Amino acid sequence: MKKVFVCIVCVCLVCLLVSCGRKITPNEPFDLADGVIVEEYKEMEFTVCSYNIKGGEATISSINKIKDNMQSVGADIAGLQEVDHLSNRTNKQDFLSIFKEQSSLANVAYFPIDLQGFGDTYGLAQISRTKLSKSHSFKLPYPYEYEKVEVEKRIVIRSLVIINGVQIAFYNTHLSYENVKMPNGKSVREAQFEYLLELLNNDPCPYKVVTGDFNVENFDEYELFENNGYNIVNNENSKFDTYRGDDSSFNAIDNIIYSNRLELKMCDMLEDNCSDHNMLYAKFKTIK
16 A cells, blocks of 8 residues: 555656646846947848748748748848747758758857757747847746746847848847736736846847737737837737737737837738748838
8 A cells, every 4th residue: 555655646746747847947147238339320221020930830841931031021130930940840850951051041040948848949040141149048037936838938039130230139039828927916928028128128239129929919018118219010000910820819919129229111011821920021220
């Protein structure tokens, strides 16, 4: 009987560990000023894309179409969400090599989200015509002390990139869709927005853009940024329903946030069935 009891306890402990996952650890210190170059004003224009490429269902064919779509609008930089990299569920395909070897966007920064069961095979990527430097990943707020399978961990990645002689601080992220609360009662997405704003405010680079699938339920969620000197491409007056699915009441979930030292020249959405999201893109000009 005692052996049976011990076995039951062991099984319960294993189940508890599996369900709870690993302990959530804080971000390591990172100096956002490292590598930032603040020079005299120079006017230039550049194009940014944001693309959720449908993790788990990507194929060589779909990634090639995604690459072609970004090149067709003259993208200088692009943020990709839901990137499978050498994962079992996509037959260990190296999708990032398509950009590195077959496109003008040959500079790649990839960071895994480190989800249970995925390790380093699923994450976010940034691609660029020119070299990316000081690339770094920051963990976003998470509602529990230990990882839970039903709530994905999230990250934001940031790189510095020089385009047409001007340095840009380039961020890419994918926020939570789960309606769960932080210990302080705030929604997890609100806490993630606040952390992202803190990063942007502490970044001394004057030209900042953030691409992402923000999983918002309405445009009101961006007020935190709009009230603090930032703007959004996808908004009430210029709405793009980028999500192609029919399981959401609000489909304008992809966006590009930009600092007030950038002027939006144009923006649009490129529709294509190579993903469950359409590509959002925008052209900016630097201003004084």
